[in-house]
Amino acid sequence: MSGERAAGLDGSGVALDAALIKARARELGFDLCGIAKVRALERASFDRWYANDWDARLAYMRARIEERLDPRLVLSGAESVIVVAASYGPSRDETLSTAPSAGEMLSVARYAQGRDYHNVLLKRVRKLAAWMREMGARVYAEVDTGAVAEKAWAMESGLGWIGKNGLLIHEKFGSWLLLGALVTDLVLDADARHPDRCGECSACIPACPTNAIQEGRLVDSNRCLAFHTIETRAPIPRELATRAGGRVFGCDACQDACPWNRRAREGTLVELRARPRQKVLALEDVLAFTDASVRADYVGTPLMRAQRDGLVRAALAVCKRPLTGRVRELATTLLEDSCAAIREEAQRALEDDAATTGSPPHAATKS
Numbered sequence: 001m002s003g004e005r006a007a008g009l010d011g012s013g014v015a016l017d018a019a020l021i022k023a024r025a026r027e028l029g030f031d032l033c034g035i036a037k038v039r040a041l042e043r044a045s046f047d048r049w050y051a052n053d054w055d056a057r058l059a060y061m062r063a064r065i066e067e068r069l070d071p072r073l074v075l076s077g078a079e080s081v082i083v084v085a086a087s088y089g090p091s092r093d094e095t096l097s098t099a100p101s102a103g104e105m106l107s108v109a110r111y112a113q114g115r116d117y118h119n120v121l122l123k124r125v126r127k128l129a130a131w132m133r134e135m136g137a138r139v140y141a142e143v144d145t146g147a148v149a150e151k152a153w154a155m156e157s158g159l160g161w162i163g164k165n166g167l168l169i170h171e172k173f174g175s176w177l178l179l180g181a182l183v184t185d186l187v188l189d190a191d192a193r194h195p196d197r198c199g200e201c202s203a204c205i206p207a208c209p210t211n212a213i214q215e216g217r218l219v220d221s222n223r224c225l226a227f228h229t230i231e232t233r234a235p236i237p238r239e240l241a242t243r244a245g246g247r248v249f250g251c252d253a254c255q256d257a258c259p260w261n262r263r264a265r266e267g268t269l270v271e272l273r274a275r276p277r278q279k280v281l282a283l284e285d286v287l288a289f290t291d292a293s294v295r296a297d298y299v300g301t302p303l304m305r306a307q308r309d310g311l312v313r314a315a316l317a318v319c320k321r322p323l324t325g326r327v328r329e330l331a332t333t334l335l336e337d338s339c340a341a342i343r344e345e346a347q348r349a350l351e352d353d354a355a356t357t358g359s360p361p362h363a364a365t366k367s
């Protein structure tokens with residue numbers, strides 16, 4: 001087509017190479033950018049994960065399985081995978097731990113304490129892709145729920161290694177990183193695959209409150225609190241909820257335990273930094289949430305994924321027993337909520353409360 005530029009050349013004939021792409025990624029605010037040569041990934045880990053149902057049948061993970069294993073099925077003629085990463089690491093004046101606070105406060109995973117990373121990263125990944133397309137490259141771009149195994153490619157492209165907790169770890173930024181991937185037909189200089197740096201450490205495995213971390217650096221989503229509090233709105237299995245320690249949205253236990261996160265460097269993108277009102281949530285406030293109040297307070301943040309129903313349901317499931325008087329009142333009102341999962345969790349909370357206090361479950365007899 002006339003007017004179309006040769007792949008990899010800008011308007012003045014400058015070659016679009018790895019260094020230029022990395023410089024552009026840095027300009028856009030990414031902390032890291034690495035490049036790998038496309039190949040088919042080994043499928044053994046993937047097959048094992050799916051065969052054990054460790055994906056918990058997440059619809060977006062059951063779709064596009066073959067594409068996940070080979071980016072050439074995502075973009076025909078693909079030659080390179082570019083992985084970008086942005087840190088949401090703690091700023092220096094912030095305490096690192098997101099462990100549950102005392103009393104009736106519920107904790108939110110660190111990645112969800114700022115703006116929604118899907119929007120923050122996708123906007124920049126799309127800009128990078130558009131700039132590459134202007135130079136004639138063909139590009140597929142995604143953040144999170146597309147068809148690229150982002151951690152595997154991050155390791156291939158030298159950004160870090162997949163730790164025993166199943167997450168990508170960088171020597172300076174730790175695992176407080178969010179990833180995006182671009183698949184392109186450009187032939188680019190590739191970085192070397194990063195070696196494993198977990199060594200003899202295995203601190204993350206016993207740190208997981210629900211024993212979700214399986215051998216082979218794989219996570220059983222059915223047991224992971226992140227899955228139950230973020231990805232579904234169904235009632236949370238009792239055995240897991242009782243170990244959740246007040247984690248209402250996501251979980252960082254396997255990252256808090258990791259020595260590589262102790263002195264993690266602060267990230268560049270301010271949008272990903274923690275905002276005080278999202279760090280911990282007061283249980284009584286959550287139980288009184290309405291759709292409108294959640295929209296007003298949390299639009300543009302990851303908490304919107306769970307919405308009011310998901311947050312109230314999780315709060316009832318993970319809050320401490322016995323309940324305080326006010327929480328008991330709120331739970332009693334929620335027995336009549338329009339959301340079935342909330343009604344079920346309210347019933348359970350009141351039954352547990354009655355069993356703990358030894359008092360008759362008056363409220364729990366409501367249906």
Ligand code: B12
Pocket residue numbers: 041042043045046049061109110111143144145146148149150151152155162165166167168169175176177178179180196216217218219220221224226227231249250251252254
């Ligand atoms: C499904 C999913 C989940 C599931 C399953 C988690 C998991 N670890 O697989 C659930 C809902 C539980 C989840 C939870 C969380 N998630 Co999540 N999740 C994903 C998603 C969409 C797919 C991951 C996947 O494919 N898993 C299946 C397994 C089989 O895939 P895999 O680990 O990539 O496997 C390959 C490699 O690991 C390789 N492999 C395995 N072992 C080894 C060993 C060596 C030496 C090598 C070379 C390769 C290798 O083999 C596999 C096939 O090639 C990714 C985004 C994406 N597109 O990749 C985000 C992602 C992994 N999640 C992310 C985050 C932030 C989280 C949470 C921290 C959120 C929270 N705080 O609550 C938790 C952490 C839980 C944990 N310990 O992993 C980030 C992680 C960033 C990072 N630093 O790694 C990602 C990358 C999203 C993003 N775009 O930033 N998540």
Ligand code: SF4
Pocket residue numbers: 207208209210211212213219223224225226250251252253254255
């Ligand atoms: S996020 Fe929490 S529940 Fe999931 S594997 Fe890590 S420690 Fe376990």
Ligand code: SF4
Pocket residue numbers: 163164165166197198199201202203204205257258259260
């Ligand atoms: S806690 Fe130890 S074993 Fe687990 S990911 Fe970190 S370094 Fe690796």
